[in-house]
Amino acid sequence: MHTVETVLLVLLLGAVTGIVARYLRAIPLPLIQIGLGAALSWPQQGLHIAFDPELFLALFIPPLLFADGWRIPKREFFALYRPILTLAFGLVLFTVIGLGYLIHWMIPSMPLMVAFALAAVVSPTDAVAVSAITRNLGMPAQTMHVLEGESLLNDASGLVALKFAVAATLTGVFSWTEAAKEFLWIALGGLGCGALLGWGFATLRETVTRRVGDVAATQMVLLLVLLPFAAYLLGEHIGVSGILAAVAAGITTNFADLRRGEFVAERMQTEGTWTMVESAFNGAIFLLLGLQLPSIVGRTLEAAGGHWWQPALQALGITLALLLLRWIWLLLGVRGALWRAHERGKLLEQPSPLLTLATTLAGIRGAVTLAGALSVPLLMPNGNAFPERHQLVFLATGTILFTLIIGSIGLPLVLRRLPPAGEPDSVREERQARLVACQAAIAAIGDVSAGSSERQAPLQEALGRVTQDYRKRMDLLEEPHLAITPEAQADSPESVRQRRLRYVVELELRLKALHAERDALYGERQAHRINDASLRALVAELDMNEVSLGKRLDVARHAAGLEPVKKHQGH
Template identity: 75%
Template sequence: MHTVETVLLVLMLGALTGITARYLSAIPLPLIQIGLGTLLAWPQQGLHIAFDPELFLLLFIPPLLFADGWRIPKREFFSLYKPILKLAFGLVLFTVLGLGYLIHWLIPEMPLTVAFALAAVVSPTDAVAVSAITRNLGMPPKTMHVLEGESLLNDASGLVALKFAIAATLTGLFSWNEAAKEFLWMAVGGLAAGALIGWGFAVARDTVTRKLGDVAATQMVLLLVLLPFAAYIVGERIGVSGILAAVAAGITTNFADLNRSEFITERMQTEGTWALVESAFNGAIFLLLGLQLPSIIGTALEQAGEHWWVPVGQVVAISLALLLMRWLWLSTGVHTSLDRAHAEGKLAEKPSRLLTLATTLAGIRGAVTLAGALSVPLLLNDGSPFPGRNQLVFLATGTILLTLLIGSIGLPLVLRRLPPSGEPASMQEERLARLAACQAAIASMVLDKTQADTADPQWLAQYQESAGRLTQEYRKRIDLLDDDTPAATPEAQAEAPDAILQRRQRYVVEQELRLRALHAERNALYAERHAHRINDESLRSLVAELDLTETALRRRLDVARRAARVAANAVASSMPPRETGPH
């Protein structure tokens, strides 16, 4: 099949599996995509794609890691840097050494350097698969931030360790001193190069858009999509980590975006574009993994012959050892940092055995592991075959599948046993931020004495009438959001929960009515177009306004419903228990 046709087919299947996953919510999306890819490639005449690891790393990994670096909450990322670094670098080193020696003991015919290469390949985790599995299952938000930060950085540390293991296999030489220097150069150099590229783009973008405004929004979004590729290529060309360069560029660009509040069109287009890129590329990655499975498994089982259970048992042993080492590291090396973060208020959930188990099961392997395994060279420097390469690729692929299955089954079971964490800190912060925004809006409408004295009386009357209506709107939203409404008397305090509930329910009804009216407006506009009283351009312009309004209204309605549920719970908890007499 032609390359272009293959790419289009993979993207189409990624979209279709995303829709299918909505109907099969019990099965994680990555498993559906891997299964479909396997079915497509399994028959003799199935879809077979030549996998180029370097091309794969260039096309798929930089934009996804850039997007993760751009989206991840920076406050939590930097406040939880100690456990993140211990997982991203300390755990990788612990895994490479410990698992490497274990693999060499399990498979004596595999050279120790190749065993280290396999351990390095399976050390990076995949936060994309974890988020797909734990969606709506109650994974504590701060724990998810730690997992995302770990995944952002351990891709680079795992691939750097793989590079050293391959170099030692090819040359037969290895120096801890040289390895440490090289690792430091690649890590620090990659972060510095990415930050510099991101900062340079931010300065150039700011210079252009301060003059042109949102007119150049589409072009700026296109350049932003190309930025992770530029960071990765430059990083690789100068001999540092291109992956860390892409991550650093994403983080730097996000910081620059904090000073661009007025560029609405660019911001909306950026959000939509990255949502599309992430969805398409994530789907393509797991589909490509499924497409490679039949050939990888078939080759390994054919070589094993009647003893097919041996490589399968090795996969099970390596996967369980990987999870056990992760649990040990979390229980010993990271537990103190997590306890301290919880004591300082940086981590809402207190570390517990169940939470440690959930974090252990979240150590799922994915796309970077497959790309790293397939990037192992076919030949040594003398032209002889690379020792144990096919076995390495099979074991790495089996580890991906088994950790994905264990996580898919185990994570939901463990997360359901975690105690409810109550209102997340982010929701409370969002509520307080909305309160501050409403109060700032009300304050902005107050005229100072000089303006009021010098204003035209007719304009002043119109201004005060309009300001009064708007102030009333904002007061309604403040009443909805404020959970600390003072009560003057004990009787008022006793009635406060009921009053709050009724007020919030009225607000919900009002917002639902607004939404219903908005739908009527949109239907009327389409009816006007069908009757040829307006053209397509006018329809798009008018509907775009309503769409923006509905987006804000739906978000406000979600907040209102959540606040009403909180008030209903407060009323229920304040009611005395009903006495039940004899029947």
């Protein structure tokens, strides 16, 4: 099969599995995609792809890491930097040393440096798989921020450790001093390279769009999509971490976006584009893992002869040891930092044995582990085969599968036993920000002057309607235990709830009317009474109104003690 056909097929299957996962909620999406990929490639005449690890790293990893750096809440990331750095760098070193010696003890035929290479391969975690498993299960928000920050940074530390272990195997020489110097150069150089490139792009974009406005929105979004590839390739070209360069470029670009509040078209296009890119590339990664799985398993079982159960038990043993080391590190190396963050108010959830267990089970391995394992060279400098390479790839793949399965089963069980977290800080802060925005809007329209006596009456009438609408929003944004208005302080709870229910019904009626508007517009187009351009412009306006109404309805239903509305199909 040609490369173009393969890429299109993988993207198609990624989209299809995403839809299937909506109906099979008990099975995480990554497992569905791996299973489908394995089913497609297992038969003799199945789909087989020649896997190029360097191409895989350059094509799939940069945009996903860039998107993670772009989306991750920066305030929480910097507030929780101590536990994040302790996990991203300290745990990787602890894992490489501890697990490396354990693997060498379990599998004496595997040289120590190769065992270190395998330990380095399985050290990076995959926050994408964790979020796919824990979606709607109540993983505490700030714990998830720690896991995302860890995953952003430990990809680089794990791959750098792998690089040193492979180099030591190839040359037979290893120096801790040289390794430390090289690591600092690779890590800091990658962060600096990505930050400079992101800052340069932001400056260029600012210069262009300040001059031409949103006219160039589509072109700027395209350049933004290409930015992670540029950061990765430039980092690799100058000998630093391309992965950290992509992450730093994403973080820097997000900071620059804080000054671009007026560019609505560009912002909407960017959000939609990145949502599509992340969905497509995440699906492709796990499908490719499934497509490689039968050949990896086949070669290992063939080498094991009749003792097929041995490599499977070895992979399970490595997985359990990996999770045990993670649990120990969380107790000894991270728990203190988490407690201090909790006492300072930076970590809402209090560290507990159950939360530590959930964080341990969230150490799921994924795409970077697969790419790192397959990047191990086939041959030594003397032409001999790289020692135990097939076994290394199999054990790394088995670790991915076992961590996914254990996390899929264990995380839901543990998270259901965690005490209710209450209202997250982010929800309260969002409500307060909405209140401030409404107050600013009322103040702004209150300063409007009629300009002429003829406009005075219409202005007062319009001002009353708009102000009333904003005050209705503010009523629903008040803390649930407060009365809706100062005049209603003495109202009974039932009276307050009835007033909120009336507002919910009003918003639902507005949404129903908006849906009818949209249906009528499509009917006008089908009857050829308006053209496509008019239809797109009118529907885009309704779509933005629907997003606003939908958010207000969610807040209103929450305040009234009702369940949130499930996302609709069709409307």
